[in-house]
Amino acid sequence: MKYLNSLAMITQGGSVRSIVLTALLICIYVTPISIAQTAKKRQSRDRTAEEPPKVMSSEQFRQTYLPSFAPKEQSGSYRSPGTHRTRFFGTEASGDTIVFVIDNSTSMQEGGRLERAHSELVRAISQLEWPQKFHVIAFDHQTLELPWGPYVSAGSDKVRQVGPWLRSLQQGDDTQPAQALKTALGLKPDCIFFLTDGDFAVPTPEAIRGWNTAGVPVHVIDLNNRVEFAPLKRIAADSRGTYRRP
Missing domain, CATH: 3.40.50.410 (von Willebrand factor, type A domain)
Known part of the structure; x- marks a missing residue:
């Protein structure tokens, strides 16, 4: 932002030389930022494409989506009956x-x-x-x-x-x-x-x-x-x- 304020002061004179200088400084300041942002987005897309899809095990599914799932009774153990x-x-x-x-x-x-x-x-x-x-x-x-x-x-x-x-x-x-x-x-x-x-x-x-x-x-x-x-x-x-x- 401080660079843009400086550019605004330079262009107040309105001369051709100052305008050209302003355009040059804008290119010098803005272009690296744009390149960095583009590279960051590309890296994010590449990382997402490289990651394999997550596979949820049946046990994880039961714990996540079926919190009330009752596990099978162990042999010889006392059963927990239904509510009726x-x-x-x-x-x-x-x-x-x-x-x-x-x-x-x-x-x-x-x-x-x-x-x-x-x-x-x-x-x-x-x-x-x-x-x-x-x-x-x-x-x-x-x-x-x-x-x-x-x-x-x-x-x-x-x-x-x-x-x-x-x-x-x-x-x-x-x-x-x-x-x-x-x-x-x-x-x-x-x-x-x-x-x-x-x-x-x-x-x-x-x-x-x-x-x-x-x-x-x-x-x-x-x-x-x-x-x-x-x-x-x-x-x-x-x-x-x-x-x-x-």
Whole structure:
């Protein structure tokens, strides 16, 4: 700026010589600045062109754009269930994926236990809310799974068909929940409701604990109104579930 002020003073005389001198000084002052600015812009463009595009890893993407992303549970660790609640035979549990494991043996027909179990199950699944989903596995001497699966979404048309499906099942003479529980745990739901009225030798609580690699809480509903079956309490306690005799 001080050079330009000096040039203005020189040109006040208005002579040809002063004007020529002014033009020469302007060229001397302005040209280096223009050249420097042009070179700086070219260097910036070259540097941008040379830099490879940044690639974001999947982990960086989750941390940046999905702050609420829940990592997979470690084997054997306790799960953090969903926020929705499910109530079955007075037992409440949190979770968006629920599996009901229901005793279908002939002893369940005594005292109206089977009818009560079916009624409570239909009520429970009818009160589920999206995005909750469920599966039902019945057992006696065999394992019988709900044919629309492995999960049925809350509010779907299939919910109304669960009751008729349950009533269509023929009861068996034995209580063998091993395969039913193993299948349920293999689905890795947020929680399992396990309802039975009988004693069984297999599976042992230790076997169930070994199958439960995802730390799924197993909530036990014991309908045997005669004596408590200790292994059922162990199954619930080992998985941080609840034990209830309604």
